[in-house]
Each structure stands twice: as structure tokens, then as C-alpha cells.
Amino acid sequence: MTTRSRRLARTRDIPDRTARGFDPRGDGEDVLFVVRRGNALYAYRDRCPHQGARMTWRRHAYLNRAGDRIVCYAHGAEFDIASGRCLLGPCLGQSLEAVDLHVTEQGEIYVKNEPVDGHEHE
Numbered sequence: 847m848t849t850r851s852r853r854l855a856r857t858r859d860i861p862d863r864t865a866r867g868f869d870p871r872g873d874g875e876d877v878l879f880v881v882r883r884g885n886a887l888y889a890y891r892d893r894c895p896h897q898g899a900r901m902t903w904r905r906h907a908y909l910n911r912a913g914d915r916i917v918c919y920a921h922g923a924e925f926d927i928a929s930g931r932c933l934l935g936p937c938l939g940q941s942l943e944a945v946d947l948h949v950t951e952q953g954e955i956y957v958k959n960e961p962v963d964g965h966e967h968e
Contacts (some may be wrong), residue, residue: 854880857887857953865908865916867892870957878945878957879908881916881927887955889945890930894918896937916942 867876923935930942
């Protein structure tokens, strides 16, 4: 499988204390998401470790109301934003799969090592 970096967005496209889903392969489904906390960006696969379910009930809805935890809306699991570790719910102690990002000096966000053959990492 071949991989490469793909541009996702600019940092200004993700307001502080929000999350945004992305479809870097152009398949019509967000497969990863990025959370912004100040100048820090955290990226994860859009897949709960509990049963592999997608995390959102609607596009870009990855955080709880307070904006301080990632939530899997399928089973109510809550995750630490910085580490991706499950803090509450059926996958307690497990973690989301982190995604490597590269941010340029101009604020362009790239996801590293994305597969280009149409298949996610297994």
C-alpha cells in the first residue's frame, strides 16, 4: 500500500475548542477528526475502540457540550482530548487511534501517511 501526506485544512478553519471531521481520501465519509485546543491540534481516526463505531451522530459533533472531552455518541464513551484515552464508558482504558499531523509555518494542516489505495489502516 502506498501512503502520502494530504492537506486537510488551515488551522484557522478549526476554531479553538472545536472539532472537525475530514475525508482525506474523498470517499464521502469522514474517517478522521481534528480537535483544536489553543494552538494544539489532536487528530484521531473516527472509530471508537469499543466496537469500531463512528464517533459522531452528525458531522463535526465529536465533543461533549462543555467541549472538554471527545464523545462516542454510539455508546456514550468519553475520551481525553490530548491522549485519546477512554475515561468513561464501555471501552474504559482503551484509546482512540491517533493520526499524525504536520502543520506548516503558514498554518496548513497535513495528515501524514494516509493510504492512497482507498483502504484505511487495519
